[in-house]
Amino acid sequence: MSHSTSEAMTSSTTIGRPFAGLRTWFTMLAICLEERLVYRGDFIIGTLMRFLPIVTQVFLWTAVFNATSRADIAGYSRNDIVAYYLLTMVTRAFSSMPGLSGGIARSVRDGSVKKYLVQPVDYVGYLLAARIAHKVVYYLVAFLPFAGVFYVCRSYFPPIPDVGTIALYVLSLVLSFLLGFFMEATLGMLGFWFLEVSSIIFAYMLVQYLLSGHMFPIDMLVGIPTGIPGVSAADLVRWLPFEYTAYFPAAVWLGKVHGATLVRDLAIEAAWVVVMAVACRIAWWRGTRRYSAFGG
Amino acid sequence: MNRYLSILATFARACLVRDMTFRANFLLECITSIGWMSMNLAFYLLIFTFTPEIGKNTGWSREPFFAFVATGLIINSIVQALFMPSAEELTEMVRTGGLDAVLVQPLDAQFLLSMHRVDFSACANGLVGVGLLGWAVSRMDHVPSPLAWLLYPLLIICGVAILYSLVIMLAAATILLGRNQSLYDFWFYLTNFSRYPAEIYSGPWGGPIRTLCTFVIPILLVVNVPARVIAMPLSGESWGLIAAALIAATSALLISRLVFQAALAKYRSASS
Numbered sequence: 001m002s003h004s005t006s007e008a009m010t011s012s013t014t015i016g017r018p019f020a021g022l023r024t025w026f027t028m029l030a031i032c033l034e035e036r037l038v039y040r041g042d043f044i045i046g047t048l049m050r051f052l053p054i055v056t057q058v059f060l061w062t063a064v065f066n067a068t069s070r071a072d073i074a075g076y077s078r079n080d081i082v083a084y085y086l087l088t089m090v091t092r093a094f095s096s097m098p099g100l101s102g103g104i105a106r107s108v109r110d111g112s113v114k115k116y117l118v119q120p121v122d123y124v125g126y127l128l129a130a131r132i133a134h135k136v137v138y139y140l141v142a143f144l145p146f147a148g149v150f151y152v153c154r155s156y157f158p159p160i161p162d163v164g165t166i167a168l169y170v171l172s173l174v175l176s177f178l179l180g181f182f183m184e185a186t187l188g189m190l191g192f193w194f195l196e197v198s199s200i201i202f203a204y205m206l207v208q209y210l211l212s213g214h215m216f217p218i219d220m221l222v223g224i225p226t227g228i229p230g231v232s233a234a235d236l237v238r239w240l241p242f243e244y245t246a247y248f249p250a251a252v253w254l255g256k257v258h259g260a261t262l263v264r265d266l267a268i269e270a271a272w273v274v275v276m277a278v279a280c281r282i283a284w285w286r287g288t289r290r291y292s293a294f295g296g
Numbered sequence: 297m298n299r300y301l302s303i304l305a306t307f308a309r310a311c312l313v314r315d316m317t318f319r320a321n322f323l324l325e326c327i328t329s330i331g332w333m334s335m336n337l338a339f340y341l342l343i344f345t346f347t348p349e350i351g352k353n354t355g356w357s358r359e360p361f362f363a364f365v366a367t368g369l370i371i372n373s374i375v376q377a378l379f380m381p382s383a384e385e386l387t388e389m390v391r392t393g394g395l396d397a398v399l400v401q402p403l404d405a406q407f408l409l410s411m412h413r414v415d416f417s418a419c420a421n422g423l424v425g426v427g428l429l430g431w432a433v434s435r436m437d438h439v440p441s442p443l444a445w446l447l448y449p450l451l452i453i454c455g456v457a458i459l460y461s462l463v464i465m466l467a468a469a470t471i472l473l474g475r476n477q478s479l480y481d482f483w484f485y486l487t488n489f490s491r492y493p494a495e496i497y498s499g500p501w502g503g504p505i506r507t508l509c510t511f512v513i514p515i516l517l518v519v520n521v522p523a524r525v526i527a528m529p530l531s532g533e534s535w536g537l538i539a540a541a542l543i544a545a546t547s548a549l550l551i552s553r554l555v556f557q558a559a560l561a562k563y564r565s566a567s568s
Contacts, residue, residue, distance in 0.1 A: 046481070049481065049485050052485045052488060053485070053488050055505075056488055056489060056491065056492060056496075059492070059496040059497055059502055059505075060343075060350070060492055060496055062496070062499070062502075063350045063351035063352075063354070063492075063495070063496040063498075064343060064346065064347045064350060066351055066352045067347045067348060067349045067350060067351055067352045067354075068346065068347045068348070070346070073346045074346075199324050199328065202328050202331075203328075203331070206328075206331050206332065206335060209335065210335050210338070215335075215339050216339060216342065220342060220346075221342075223345070224342070224345070
């Protein structure tokens with residue numbers, strides 16, 4: 001490379017630096033979008049198929065309501081329950097992080113994580129950026145099937161809430177994305193201590209599925225005793241962060257949480273995000289300190 | 297036939313040796329599958345705190361419903377143990393050309409492709425299913441007749457046969473498409489409809505689903521018929537369902553065999 005060419009490159013990099021990060025971002029986003037659009041038919045059908053388990057849930061709950069004379073169960077009418085399941089699909093689209101923990105643990109195991117130790121790139125920051133790109137692309141493509149299903153099921157939903165509630169709902173979704181990200185990233189960092197974390201990830205998925213409200217609204221646990229006087233199963237679940245990754249945003253939209261309680265719960269959700277982000281950072285620092293890589 | 301049985305026993309023995317070589321992993325797999333199942337059972341228990349039965353006057357109160365769930369566990373664990381691991385491997389075999397090695401063997405290709413791997417950890421759920429069935433039956437108001445107990449294993453086999461035929465047809469789709477990564481997804485979404493009593497599918501949307509899943513893809517006969525025989529008195533309707541299950545199982549096996557053979561005839565090797 002001639003001296004002048006190298007100088008020109010250096011100067012152009014220096015000039016472009018403030019926007020270089022942004023450009024990289026847009027390139028990543030464009031690549032993700034193109035990847036998704038290659039198999040768009042398959043992707044849309046795949047997204048639609050994910051609603052199929054809800055169909056059986058709708059029939060199951062309809063049968064339950066038919067058999068009882070109650071108008072509601074734990075404050076949910078049959079329509080509320082259908083709307084609830086559909087809304088948890090939206091929350092899960094934000095908070096679920098397929099392949100994140102497994103990917104981190106694998107990069108520790110096969111040694112590919114070491115490139116982030118020598119490059120001036122923050123691994124957690126990089127993962128977060130890649131995940132945001134992945135999610136944005138997902139929403140762009142999945143919007144159509146989601147909109148279609150919600151339009152068909154519009155009669156199950158209560159009237160659209162006011163703008164303030166919608167804004168808080170969106171905030172709760174963004175926080176659920178961050179919470180899901182930091183929880184799963186921390187889980188993946190356990191790979192620094194354990195060679196194989198797939199069983200831990202599986203146990204986490206199990207607990208998450210049951211306690212996040214993905215299976216049923218958490219309010220249904222209110223009357224279930226725990227053995228501790230004055231503490232129901234719902235109270236126990238509310239001391240944990242899982243409900244914010246499925247139940248909470250859905251409950252906000254349906255008006256099950258409002259007023260001061262809503263603000264308080266959002267603050268708790270934000271606090272959980274901070275706690276998990278700090279835990280993730282500590283796990284990264286501690287993990288990389290004990291990490292040793294061999295080979296080329 | 298004896299030859300095939302002894303080959304199947306050899307496959308099973310080899311898989312058992314493999315599973316026992318990694319005992320901790322085997323134990324962990326058993327625990328995780330029991331974990332998922334317990335979670336579902338907890339969900340059903342929760343539902344019964346709100347309702348005496350699933351569907352008005354359907355007879356699916358708590359104990360009969362748990363007999364239904366137990367039947368589903370037994371059938372699914374047999375399919376998971378015997379056929380699913382092999383079917384999952386087929387996807388990769390078609391893509392990489394590994395299927396060629398199977399086709400030149402002096403054995404029936406369908407047998408070899410659908411039964412060469414046995415997953416013993418899947419039996420854990422089946423054993424829990426048997427225990428749950430015993431618990432549910434002992435607490436039910438209705439006592440199953442000896443005839444029902446005779447019919448029950450036969451209908452379990454019919455259920456397994458219907459699910460096996462579905463696996464084979466999905467496998468045939470894999471051969472035709474070259475690759476079918478979502479085989480397991482399809483399987484999950486399809487069998488999802490068999491998880492609850494058929495009576496829940498009623499009304500303007502439920503009726504057509506029930507008809508479709510009984511006569512076209514007989515997924516609703518898989519668990520419903522044996523569970524009904526054990527959990528409810530044998531009536532005229534039950535006999536109709538038993539006949540339907542027998543016919544469905546036989547025709548599903550035949551059709552899947554034909555489809556699989558047709559798919560194999562269209563197979564073009566991927567290897568060089």
